[in-house]
Amino acid sequence: MIRSDLLVAKESTQTKVKELKDVIRNFGYEKYEDYGNGRYIPKDKLIGTMYMVERMDYGFHIYYIHEPSESNKIAGKDGIVTEMYYDLRNKMYWIKRNTKDVQFSARNVDSIFPYDRMKRKEVFDFLSTKGNEGLYESAYQYLGAMGMERTEMFGRFFHRLITEYSYYELLHKAGIKVDSNLCIVNINGKSPMEILGLSKTQWKMFNKFGISIGNLQCYRHNETGDNRMINQLNHIKSLDVEYGIEKIKEFSSNEMSYIYTQGTYYDSALQTAKRYGLPEKHLIRYLYYECDVSQGLSVGTALSQYRDYIRMANEMGYERFDRYPKFLRTYHDIVARNYKVKLNAEEQKQWDEICEKNAIYKYAMDGFRIFTPMTTQDLVREGNVLGHCVGSYVGKVRQGTSVIAFLRDADDVDKPLVTIEIRDKAIVQAKAKMNNPPTTEQKDFIEKFAKKFELEVKSY
Structure with missing residues (x-):
């Protein structure tokens, strides 16, 4: 008696499924036909058909009818029909297989979509609207395979997007690229601003x-x-x-x-303005715009040259000098040539102590050497030979705010090649003759030096 009832129920279900398939196929839904890729399944072999019930800016409602298969359990020997509803806005999502609810899992989601991941663009075009164009593709690349996962999967992506990564949609629509470098502060935020923790x-x-x-x-x-x-x-x-x-x-x-x-x-116009009592707006206009338009100087060059120019002029006690010269590079070089290093007894003691401390920065490899200066005249000579103003860095070295190191050829240690400035455990400058950057070979050596002493290379 029980077996008879089960048989009747099974036949009734099969009838309902068959009727549902007929309704879906004849309703006029837009469809996407999934054929074999030619590698494991012939290209003319229809695997299944996806039917679009409703396409939304925030989701979709689809049916997928598998073609009957004796070997594919997901398709079933009679051809299973799967229904999926996916609503990112309201976080509503479910799957029905042959009219029965099944778990919304990565595996069950994945069974609806092509095994061939190369078809994803076709699938995403079919699912997308103009309002969410590009959402599924970018999210798939981020969520389809994470951590140690090697293979991107539709199931992982759709499941993650609507559960633990539902914030992705809001950020995408705001034009914000989501990647591992982006800090998500509040996964339940109602706006991109809240999600990212921004004011x-x-x-x-x-x-x-x-x-x-x-x-x-x-x-x-x-x-x-x-x-x-x-x-x-x-x-x-x-x-x-x-x-x-x-x-x-x-x-x-x-x-x-x-x-x-x-x-x-980095060099900062605002910091320089504060240090030397200059009007911020005037200095910004001069360094960021006038030096570019009138003197052809990049912002980085203008900031660096001006910082040294104003510092040297003040250290030398100049009372009257042009604070916004029309020829900054020329004025900088004139002041650098006139810069004189004079230390009193206390300052000389500070210099000697800091130089002994800085002497740890010794390094030799690949035909190069790096070492630090021991006298103020070492700095002056370095600047004179290479045509830059490191000779005026005596005060910075003595006060311990910067460490200056010399890069030389191991076979000719008396010939200056590159001057390196280290500040706050970082290399912030490395300049060859006339403030030119080091060669590729020299940069490689500097990188090894930085790694040896756990320094970050901020700039050349």
Whole structure:
């Protein structure tokens, strides 16, 4: 009696499934036919057909009818019909197989989509709208295989996207690239700003000025810094319009650290203005725009040259000198040549002590040597031979704010080749003759030197 009831129920289910297939096939749904790839399954062999019930900006509703198969259990000997509903906005998702609910698992999702991952573009085009164009493709590349997983899978991707990585859709639509370098602060955030942990002012900086999300995330919960940064960006934007050139990216790269923390690895116009009592806006205009337009100097060169020029002029006690010279490089070189090193007894003692400490930076390999100066005249000679102003770095070395090291050929240690500046466990400059960059061979050696002493190479 029980077996008879089960048989009747099975036959009833099979009838319902057959009727459902007929309805789906005859309803006029847009369809995607999945054929073999020619490697394991002939190209003219139909594996199954996907039917689009509803296509949404935030998801889809589809049927997939497998063709009957004796060997493929997922397809079944009668051809299984699977229904999938996927709604990212409301986090509604389910799967039915032959009208019965089954678990929304990576494996069950994967059974609906082609085994050939190369077909993903065709599949994603079929599932997508103009409103979410590119979402599935980019998310698949990020979520389809993570960690030690070698093979990207549709099932992993769709399951992860709507469960633990549902924030991906909001970030994608906001034009934010999601990768392993992006810090997700709140996975349940209702907006990209909340997900990324940005303030309203920082969100405005990203949208209006294109400031890097990663850079902004380094300075969260700093309202004072936010306000100062956006005020500076508005000023830079007005100067961009006035001069017809764009400097926002360079400005944020050089100045953001100082604006938020009052410290920076790089040359900063704002830091220089504060140190020497100069008006910020005037100095920004001069270094970022006038030196470019009138003197042909890059921002990096202008900042570096001006920093040394103003420092040397002040250390030498100049009372009257041009603070915004029309020929910065020339004025810099004149002051550097006139720079005189004079240490009193206490300063000489400091110099000797710091030089003994800096002597740890000795390194030899591949036909090169690196060592540090022992006398002030070593610095002066280095600058004179190479045509740069390292001779004026005596004060910085003596005070311990910078370490200067010389790179020489092992067979000719008296001939200067490259001067290296180390600051805060990082190489911030490495300059050859006339401030030119080191050769490729010299850079390789410097990289090995940096690794030996656990230094970060910030710039050449």
